[in-house]
């Protein structure tokens with residue numbers, strides 16, 4: 100199986116797994132799953148600490 104996830108934030112292809120982000124369930128109890136890359140993960144978690 101060749102899964103090529105893309106970062107849902109910056110749309111770059113993920114070369115290695117970053118993080119998986121789950122949305123809150125909607126009315127039909129469906130949870131959306133987002134893949135985010137390491138860079139975006141860091142901007143989420145440390146918005147004031149940009150690497151580089």
Ligand SMILES: [Zn+2]
Pocket residue numbers: 106107108109110111135136137138139140
């Ligand atoms: Zn990204």
